[in-house]
Amino acid sequence: MSTIQTAAIIGGGVIGAGWVARFIENGIDVAIYDPAPDAMVKIEAVLANSRYAYNKLTKVQRRREGSISFCENLAKAVSNAQIIVESVPERLDTKQSVYAEIESHAAVDAIIVSSTSGIMPSDLQSKMQNPERFLVAHPFNPVYLLPLVELVGGQKTSSLVIDTATAFYLSMGMKPLRVKKEIEAFIADRLLEAIWRESLWLVKDGVATTEDIDDAVRFGFGLRYAQMGVFDTYRVAGGEAGMRHFMEQFGPCLKWPWSKLTDVPDFNDELVDLIVTQSDQQSGHLSIREMERMRDDNLIGILHALKDNHWGAGETLVNHEVRLLEAANDPI
Amino acid sequence: MSTIQTAAIIGGGVIGAGWVARFIENGIDVAIYDPAPDAMVKIEAVLANSRYAYNKLTKVQRRREGSISFCENLAKAVSNAQIIVESVPERLDTKQSVYAEIESHAAVDAIIVSSTSGIMPSDLQSKMQNPERFLVAHPFNPVYLLPLVELVGGQKTSSLVIDTATAFYLSMGMKPLRVKKEIEAFIADRLLEAIWRESLWLVKDGVATTEDIDDAVRFGFGLRYAQMGVFDTYRVAGGEAGMRHFMEQFGPCLKWPWSKLTDVPDFNDELVDLIVTQSDQQSGHLSIREMERMRDDNLIGILHALKDNHWGAGETLVNHEVRLLEAANDPI
Numbered sequence: 001m002s003t004i005q006t007a008a009i010i011g012g013g014v015i016g017a018g019w020v021a022r023f024i025e026n027g028i029d030v031a032i033y034d035p036a037p038d039a040m041v042k043i044e045a046v047l048a049n050s051r052y053a054y055n056k057l058t059k060v061q062r063r064r065e066g067s068i069s070f071c072e073n074l075a076k077a078v079s080n081a082q083i084i085v086e087s088v089p090e091r092l093d094t095k096q097s098v099y100a101e102i103e104s105h106a107a108v109d110a111i112i113v114s115s116t117s118g119i120m121p122s123d124l125q126s127k128m129q130n131p132e133r134f135l136v137a138h139p140f141n142p143v144y145l146l147p148l149v150e151l152v153g154g155q156k157t158s159s160l161v162i163d164t165a166t167a168f169y170l171s172m173g174m175k176p177l178r179v180k181k182e183i184e185a186f187i188a189d190r191l192l193e194a195i196w197r198e199s200l201w202l203v204k205d206g207v208a209t210t211e212d213i214d215d216a217v218r219f220g221f222g223l224r225y226a227q228m229g230v231f232d233t234y235r236v237a238g239g240e241a242g243m244r245h246f247m248e249q250f251g252p253c254l255k256w257p258w259s260k261l262t263d264v265p266d267f268n269d270e271l272v273d274l275i276v277t278q279s280d281q282q283s284g285h286l287s288i289r290e291m292e293r294m295r296d297d298n299l300i301g302i303l304h305a306l307k308d309n310h311w312g313a314g315e316t317l318v319n320h321e322v323r324l325l326e327a328a329n330d331p332i
Numbered sequence: 333m334s335t336i337q338t339a340a341i342i343g344g345g346v347i348g349a350g351w352v353a354r355f356i357e358n359g360i361d362v363a364i365y366d367p368a369p370d371a372m373v374k375i376e377a378v379l380a381n382s383r384y385a386y387n388k389l390t391k392v393q394r395r396r397e398g399s400i401s402f403c404e405n406l407a408k409a410v411s412n413a414q415i416i417v418e419s420v421p422e423r424l425d426t427k428q429s430v431y432a433e434i435e436s437h438a439a440v441d442a443i444i445v446s447s448t449s450g451i452m453p454s455d456l457q458s459k460m461q462n463p464e465r466f467l468v469a470h471p472f473n474p475v476y477l478l479p480l481v482e483l484v485g486g487q488k489t490s491s492l493v494i495d496t497a498t499a500f501y502l503s504m505g506m507k508p509l510r511v512k513k514e515i516e517a518f519i520a521d522r523l524l525e526a527i528w529r530e531s532l533w534l535v536k537d538g539v540a541t542t543e544d545i546d547d548a549v550r551f552g553f554g555l556r557y558a559q560m561g562v563f564d565t566y567r568v569a570g571g572e573a574g575m576r577h578f579m580e581q582f583g584p585c586l587k588w589p590w591s592k593l594t595d596v597p598d599f600n601d602e603l604v605d606l607i608v609t610q611s612d613q614q615s616g617h618l619s620i621r622e623m624e625r626m627r628d629d630n631l632i633g634i635l636h637a638l639k640d641n642h643w644g645a646g647e648t649l650v651n652h653e654v655r656l657l658e659a660a661n662d663p664i
Binding site for chain 2: 014140141145146147148150175177179180181183187188190191192193194195196197198199202205206207208209210211212213214215216217218219220221222223224225226227228229230231232235236237238239240242243244247248272275276278279280282283287288291292294295298299301302303304305306
């Protein structure tokens with residue numbers, strides 16, 4: 001249960017707009033500030049996607065949407081907000097100056113969260129007047145459908161604020177994951193970065209095209225990862241002999257001479273051109289809007305598929321989303 | 333369309349048994365050789381899972397199962413096989429001696445495939461009399477549900493044999509992916525190895541527990557990867573500005589000082605104990621059989637969810653499985 005009813009979103013890119021979508025779906029009133037002239041047009045495009053998705057996700061009566069006001073300056077956007085979400089470009093100095101401006105106009109007890117995917121919260125909060133009310137809440141695209149949000153506090157963050165944020169994200173059907181130690185890129189993006197680096201090697205070395213790699217993911221381990229993580233998957237692979245057996249069997253593989261795994265490819269124009277060309281061949285016949293719609297239709301189908309499956313001890317596997325929507329005005 | 337009707341499976345572990353399940357479901361007669369005294373019991377356990385899964389995957393009349401004969405020696409198992417699948421432990425010398433025995437008893441034109449997840453086919457075939465009929469066909473657990481099979485030829489493999497194998501795996505509802513260059517661990521397992529290594533660091537450093545990492549996967553990017561791969565996901569993230577924009581924005585991140593990403597953790601008893609303990613806390617209340625059933629129920633649901641979704645230009649996204657089963661005795 002959360003008492004947060006009003007929010008400000010600073011920065012209306014794909015992540016900021018995704019937050020707007022999730023907030024208003026859950027009845028939160030949102031004030032937006034983004035200086036870009038086409039910001040509202042871009043946000044409306046994301047809202048068209050999210051409304052389509054939520055409508056398809058459940059047939060039950062949905063709660064009344066929160067309101068949206070588009071503000072001409074940051075001061076106005078944050079003035080009445082209980083939570084302020086920063087989703088501006090990934091530069092430490094930019095973000096720090098946004099926090100300074102927020103603090104001079106917002107309520108002193110408003111929670112301030114950053115959507116950063118990599119910068120350490122201790123660095124972000126280092127120049128704040130009231131850094132204890134700051135944390136990172138890192139979501140995943142599309143924000144209006146994927147449940148995960150990584151919560152990371154800095155050295156000066158109050159644990160009470162993280163508790164409040166946890167309750168808030170839970171109330172919106174999300175899966176808040178509290179990261180135990182501050183680390184650049186947190187958890188999921190470190191895993192994604194490892195995949196990305198290895199994928200670049202495979203393309204660069206001509207082992208596989210971008211389409212080959214995408215097929216290797218979505219027809220294979222991607223289907224596993226939608227419902228079971230890294231360690232449980234290997235636990236099952238170990239069979240009745242268990243996790244220790246698996247570790248003993250496969251641990252030594254880490255020392256195989258796969259030198260590319262521990263090296264970073266040179267990120268030059270040639271590699272960029274190769275990937276852009278292959279990606280165009282793979283999906284250039286589709287607009288981004290078409291790809292988003294296909295992605296969302298698939299995610300909705302998967303969320304539905306997982307809704308009724310349980311993961312031991314009565315824990316519903318994924319579908320916070322559908323559960324919440326079907327609970328309608330009966331908040332969890 | 334494939335003319336292969338008879339197969340031999342050498343080694344009845346979880347992968348070999350998974351192949352038995354997929355083969356008989358598709359009407360292929362299978363002869364099995366595994367010297368372990370409990371091999372047939374373990375294979376029957378996998379077949380119980382696969383029959384449950386296939387039955388749940390479609391309501392249409394399924395084709396008649398292929399027969400199973402459990403042979404007391406390898407010679408008998410391979411004598412009548414058009415394709416011979418080696419799924420024995422991952423040691424080069426063991427596999428090579430199995431191929432020598434196979435070649436002295438099998439038809440000279442029988443295709444010989446290895447289920448190895450990492451050893452180079454050129455090494456595996458190096459001592460064979462007729463190495464041109466050998467290739468790697470690397471599946472993913474559970475073999476009876478996941479569509480992906482990586483096909484990798486060695487220096488001496490005939491491309492005609494790879495064509496024949498491609499048609500065979502397609503006829504069983506799989507997604508054969510031809511790896512363009514020989515490389516240890518092929519494609520998917522290189523990506524999985526990268527994730528595994530980084531996951532070990534996160535646990536070792538106390539950033540996250542095994543359960544945290546599994547949650548970060550299955551509530552976030554795992555849902556994306558079940559239906560869209562690495563490059564298409566980033567293509568969409570780049571928005572209408574496209575793949576080049578994405579690469580320019582995020583490529584430089586590879587040079588951030590995430591030193592752990594390019595280092596291999598020391599695989600000692602302390603790390604093994606830590607992971608075993610955390611994994612027991614996470615899932616020790618479930619038997620492996622229960623976890624398999626949950627995994628399969630979820631996979632069936634996801635395959636169903638993706639069945640009717642298309643991925644541009646009429647290509648069905650994932651569900652070779654369901655399409656094939658629903659085509660029943662009308663093979664594709």
